[in-house]
Amino acid sequence: MHKHAHFLSLESISCQLFFDTSIEVPGVLKTTGYVSLAxxxxxxxxxxxxxxLIASGIQLLSDPQFSYSDVARADVDFxxxxxxxxxxxxQAMRTYSWYTQRPAVERVFSLNWSERTPDExxxxxxxxxxCADGGERRAQEIMNDLRRQLAxxxxxxxxxxxxxxxxxxxxxxxxxxxxxxxxxxxxxxxxALESVSRYELSINYIRQVLDPFRGSLGVLPSKIPEVLRxxxxxxxxxPPTISSIEVSGKEQLIEVSEDEEDPGWRFAFRGIMLxxxxxxxxxxxxxxxxxxxxxxxxxxxxxxxxxxxxxxSVGPLKV
Numbered sequence: 001m002h003k004h005a006h007f008l009s010l011e012s013i014s015c016q017l018f019f020d021t022s023i024e025v026p027g028v029l030k031t032t033g034y035v036s037l038a039x040x041x042x043x044x045x046x047x048x049x050x051x052x053l054i055a056s057g058i059q060l061l062s063d064p065q066f067s068y069s070d071v072a073r074a075d076v077d078f079x080x081x082x083x084x085x086x087x088x089x090x091q092a093m094r095t096y097s098w099y100t101q102r103p104a105v106e107r108v109f110s111l112n113w114s115e116r117t118p119d120e121x122x123x124x125x126x127x128x129x130x131c132a133d134g135g136e137r138r139a140q141e142i143m144n145d146l147r148r149q150l151a152x153x154x155x156x157x158x159x160x161x162x163x164x165x166x167x168x169x170x171x172x173x174x175x176x177x178x179x180x181x182x183x184x185x186x187x188x189x190x191x192a193l194e195s196v197s198r199y200e201l202s203i204n205y206i207r208q209v210l211d212p213f214r215g216s217l218g219v220l221p222s223k224i225p226e227v228l229r230x231x232x233x234x235x236x237x238x239p240p241t242i243s244s245i246e247v248s249g250k251e252q253l254i255e256v257s258e259d260e261e262d263p264g265w266r267f268a269f270r271g272i273m274l275x276x277x278x279x280x281x282x283x284x285x286x287x288x289x290x291x292x293x294x295x296x297x298x299x300x301x302x303x304x305x306x307x308x309x310x311x312x313s314v315g316p317l318k319v
Contacts, residue, residue: 065201066163072119073167074175075126085111086120093127101136108161109152118160125164133168133185143186147193159202166190166206166221170213177213180263180286180316188288194221218247218317219291228287228319230294232277239271239307240300247319253308254315264314275302285317 071077080087085107092104108124131139142149143165150158169183169190193199203221210220218228230252233244245252256262264284266272272280274296282292308314 066118066160066205068122068163069119070175072122072164073171074173075123076173078119078123086116086124090123090127093131096134098136101131101134102138105131105136105138105142109149113154113157116157121157121160122164122167125161126168127164128161129165129168129183129186133183140186143189146189147196159199162190162193162199162202163205166202167209170206170210180216182286184283184286184288187286188290191221191225191288191291194225195223215319216317218285218287218319225291228285228292230281230292232294232296234296234298234300234306236298236300239305242306242308242312245314247317250318252315252317253312255311256313257311262313263316268308268313271305271307273302274300274304274306277306281314284314 071079078090080091089104089107092100095101105128108128113121128139128142132143150161153161165186169187170178172178194203200223203223207220207222210217214220219226228247231244231246232242233246235241235243242253254264256264256268262268266280266284278292278294281287281294282289285292
């Protein structure tokens with residue numbers, strides 16, 4: 001365990017640690033008491049803090065298990081070499097021609113992996129997902145049967161492919177976070193592997209990569225699946241009007257004037273049946289199936305059409 005990397009990622013520990021001779025760890029006092037910092041060298045200082053936090057049951061982020069190059073994460077810069085198998089496959093998958101993409105996707109499964117690199121597998125995973133998102137049927141078949149298809153590839157290579165697929169969902173070809181406009185066509189298929197032990201390292205990897213963007217993501221892939229809980233308050237007018245949509249104590253309804261762009265236009269443009277609201281929110285907020293729970297108050301019939309008040313809309317998710 002690389003404890004110092006753990007320590008540096010702990011936002012909850014304030015800068016006063018460096019000046020106090022003892023520290024009370026929030027939420028840990030009753031079980032672990034105080035950590036004495038008097039006269040400790042830096043290494044032991046960090047170790048003592050980490051040991052106390054772990055003993056209290058606080059889960060810490062560990063060092064990344066995988067380190068991909070800049071040109072893999074911003075794969076627009078990934079080098080293409082004449083006569084190289086992987087380069088030829090990537091070029092073919094980037095053509096946006098289904099007839100060219102299909103045989104390229106197939107070739108991934110016949111590669112001699114002992115001659116390949118993690119960067120190459122990562123970029124291939126990105127491009128398989130890109131092909132599927134663009135409608136290429138063989139790539140879509142892979143995504144719809146992902147666990148079985150990845151099992152055809154030996155050793156640790158499926159993990160690098162899966163890492164690339166996850167990365168493509170959340171980051172563009174320049175390696176920049178996509179914000180609310182994720183490539184979510186097969187997000188549920190990726191999340192379906194989050195509890196599979198073989199891919200635990202992959203889930204850990206993408207969680208750490210996405211951690212800085214947690215505030216705009218409702219759920220992250222997790223060994224114990226996360227659920228986004230939404231509270232919807234209704235005014236029993238005719239028709240019923242949504243007065244509040246709350247997530248983690250934060251209001252998600254926003255004010256929108258007539259002359260500005262409405263990010264949640266699908267909710268404001270027309271009423272949506274109560275039974276269809278979960279699916280609409282999942283698509284808009286990029287939440288995979290099975291990871292959203294809505295509580296309505298008061299409870300109404302599923303055939304009820306819900307509307308928003310004039311000038312109100314549903315904003316991009318903030319948690």
